[in-house]
Amino acid sequence: MELLMHLLVLQSSTVMYLVIGGASLLLGTGIAFFLVNKVVRGKSNNLLKEAEGEAEMIKQQKILQAKEKFLQLKEEHEKLINEKNGKLNQRDNEVKQKEFSINQKLEDIQRKNKEVESIRENLNVQLEIIEKKKDELERSHRIQVEQLEAISGLSAVEAKAQLTESLKEEAKAEAMSLINEIIDEARMTATKEAKSIVIKTIQRVATETAIENAVTVFNIESDELKGRIIGREGRNIRALEAATGVEVIVDDTPEAIILSAFDPVRREVARLSLHQLVTDGRIHPARIEEVVAKTRKQIEEEIIEVGKRTAIDLGIHGLHPELTRMVGKMKYRSSYGQNLLQHSREVANLCAIMATELGLNAKLARRAGLLHDIGKVPDDELEIPHAVFGMKLAEKYKEKAEICNAIGSHHDEVEMTTLLAPIVQVCDAISGARPGARREVVESYIKRLKELEAMALSYPGVLKTYAIQAGRELRVIVGSEKVTDKEAESLSFDIARKIQDEMTYPGQVKVTVIRETRAINYAK
Numbered sequence: 001m002e003l004l005m006h007l008l009v010l011q012s013s014t015v016m017y018l019v020i021g022g023a024s025l026l027l028g029t030g031i032a033f034f035l036v037n038k039v040v041r042g043k044s045n046n047l048l049k050e051a052e053g054e055a056e057m058i059k060q061q062k063i064l065q066a067k068e069k070f071l072q073l074k075e076e077h078e079k080l081i082n083e084k085n086g087k088l089n090q091r092d093n094e095v096k097q098k099e100f101s102i103n104q105k106l107e108d109i110q111r112k113n114k115e116v117e118s119i120r121e122n123l124n125v126q127l128e129i130i131e132k133k134k135d136e137l138e139r140s141h142r143i144q145v146e147q148l149e150a151i152s153g154l155s156a157v158e159a160k161a162q163l164t165e166s167l168k169e170e171a172k173a174e175a176m177s178l179i180n181e182i183i184d185e186a187r188m189t190a191t192k193e194a195k196s197i198v199i200k201t202i203q204r205v206a207t208e209t210a211i212e213n214a215v216t217v218f219n220i221e222s223d224e225l226k227g228r229i230i231g232r233e234g235r236n237i238r239a240l241e242a243a244t245g246v247e248v249i250v251d252d253t254p255e256a257i258i259l260s261a262f263d264p265v266r267r268e269v270a271r272l273s274l275h276q277l278v279t280d281g282r283i284h285p286a287r288i289e290e291v292v293a294k295t296r297k298q299i300e301e302e303i304i305e306v307g308k309r310t311a312i313d314l315g316i317h318g319l320h321p322e323l324t325r326m327v328g329k330m331k332y333r334s335s336y337g338q339n340l341l342q343h344s345r346e347v348a349n350l351c352a353i354m355a356t357e358l359g360l361n362a363k364l365a366r367r368a369g370l371l372h373d374i375g376k377v378p379d380d381e382l383e384i385p386h387a388v389f390g391m392k393l394a395e396k397y398k399e400k401a402e403i404c405n406a407i408g409s410h411h412d413e414v415e416m417t418t419l420l421a422p423i424v425q426v427c428d429a430i431s432g433a434r435p436g437a438r439r440e441v442v443e444s445y446i447k448r449l450k451e452l453e454a455m456a457l458s459y460p461g462v463l464k465t466y467a468i469q470a471g472r473e474l475r476v477i478v479g480s481e482k483v484t485d486k487e488a489e490s491l492s493f494d495i496a497r498k499i500q501d502e503m504t505y506p507g508q509v510k511v512t513v514i515r516e517t518r519a520i521n522y523a524k
Contacts, residue, residue: 216259216267218274226250228283229257229274239285243292246270264332265303269295303328310341314348316367320397326377333376340377343431344370350427351420360419368406368424371399375407387411448505455502456495456511461487473510474499480517488513 148159220226230237230250237248245266249258259270273295277283280291304321307328311319319327330341348369355365375390391408406424408414416422452474453465461482466475476495478488492513499509 216271218257218259218271220255220257220278223255225278226257229278231283231285235285236283236288239288240270240274240292243289244270244273248274264334265299265329268332269299272298303331306331306341310345310370314345314366314370315363316370323371323374323393323397323399326374326393327370329377330373338431340373344373346431347372347424347427350430351423354423354427355420358419358423360423364400364402365420365423367399368403368420369427371403372407372410372424372428385411385413387413448503451503452499452509455498459491459495461491471505471509473512476511476513478513478515480515483513483515485515488515 228236229240229248231239237250240246241248246269247260248270249260251258257274259267259274269292273288273292276291276295277288280287304325305328307319307324307326310327311317311324327341327344330344331339333340348366351365351369352362355362371390371394373386373390374393375386375388378389387408387410391404391414394404394407402418402420405414405417406421409416409421410425410428412425416425449467449471452467452471456462456465456474456476459476461478462476463479464477466477467473468475474495476491478491483491492511495513496509496511499505499511
């Protein structure tokens, strides 16, 4: 029993202890929770304050950014408005100017309307006066006619018929006399007029003088290239001569190689090929053949282009492609030292001018003049004259009958059947006989120019003389201290008269005497 009581006391004390321990634990836990809560609240407050500070800072930054953006937009908007205002002001000014000019024009129109009205009123008054005078004249005329009828015993119609008949007879007699005089005068002046037309035509056209047609000089930088062009044992020069058909002469002439051939196309192919080979630096037989082939193709294309450009320059259309090619090939042909293309162009222009003077078709004349020597272009030797061959070529390529006849008859091999034929013949002769045109007359041409200058130089007071424009103008420079203005005029007349009396020349020679005064000083 005591043991039981002891156990109960022990148990109760244990429970008590446990209760007291639990209370203590609970109390400690509460205190700890309170303290933790207090610490957490403190930190939360700090975090909130920091967050609020940062938020305030961000807010201020955003407000500043918004203000800057607003100011920027405001500035752009004001700038845009200023530009629009400027444009509006400019347009307003333009409108005002236009309005001002319109008002001025309206005022001018109103003033002119008033002037017109005034003129109209004056005209009406004058018309009324004229009508009154007309009525008075008609009444006077009727009275006079009645008086004449009474005196002559004839009516006005009968008198008019008699007068018309008598006037007709007189007019016929005068007309016959005048016609006879005109015919006689025309016979006397026809030759002179024809010469005048020819001379005017010659004066309006002039091309270059004679050219060489046998050799071309190819210049090189140094004589060292001659050895490379000749090649080992002469193989390069032999390959070039075989490919081009041109004789290549390499002699002691410094920095020059001579290309000799009577065919200008071959010489040009050789010259261009040699230029390309020297520029490229690779000179050997295979390369030479390749370059010559390319150059020959380029020359062929250039010939066609020259033919087209010539036809365009002369206003000739619808030319057959083969004829165009032949025209281009004329550039590399010559006759008596005269370039065939230049000669044909000159003849074409001469024919057009002369046809215009005579009232004929200038286009057909220009076409016939360009094609008149087309028979000289083929490479093969011809058994027939070049004029006849050219006529056959023109017929083959569907040229008009007038042009074919003009081509065939310009050396009298074929009978002339149109007025175009003698024009082509004459213009061909003019171009060939022009001073300096062909090599055979160059010496006499130069001699005539020297005689012109020497004749003017023989006069006292003449310092220098220059014959220019192929001898069509002579400029004489005299000393101002020796010749006066009046004496200069007299000198010009005297020189012109002496040239006219003592020299033979085509066309006319213009003599210009130049007298000038020069004042010269030196600043030292």
